[in-house]
Amino acid sequence: MAETERPERIRLGPPDMLDGRTLVPVTVGGHHLLLVRDGERIVAAERACPHEGADLLLGRCVGGRLHCPRHLASFDLQDGSVSPGWSFRALRLFDIESASDGLWLRMT
Ligand code: FES
Numbered sequence: 001m002a003e004t005e006r007p008e009r010i011r012l013g014p015p016d017m018l019d020g021r022t023l024v025p026v027t028v029g030g031h032h033l034l035l036v037r038d039g040e041r042i043v044a045a046e047r048a049c050p051h052e053g054a055d056l057l058l059g060r061c062v063g064g065r066l067h068c069p070r071h072l073a074s075f076d077l078q079d080g081s082v083s084p085g086w087s088f089r090a091l092r093l094f095d096i097e098s099a100s101d102g103l104w105l106r107m108t
Pocket of ligand 1: 053070
């Protein structure tokens with residue numbers, strides 16, 4: 001698909017799809033992601049930890065950070081950077097738009 005034909009956003013579901021939950025798994029184009037509620041903000045993140053692939057759905061979100069359940073590294077939900085002492089790459093994050101017609105993953 002040509003770059004100009006790519007949709008700018010993809011609808012994930014209804015606006016209330018987190019329904020009070022902090023972490024909700026979604027699959028987009030075959031990629032496993034997590035919707036993460038951090039206060040009023042919702043962001044999408046890759047579901048597998050970039051360290052050894054632990055399922056971040058089993059982690060927890062506290063104070064703007066997503067904590068991995070396996071080795072307890074945590075990721076800043078603003079830029080994906082990992083907590084001090086770790087040397088692996090940042091967690092990939094994706095912007096979420098919350099609208100009256102649903103939650104949308106922004107592709108740009
Ligand atoms: S697998 Fe996540 S910190 Fe090691």
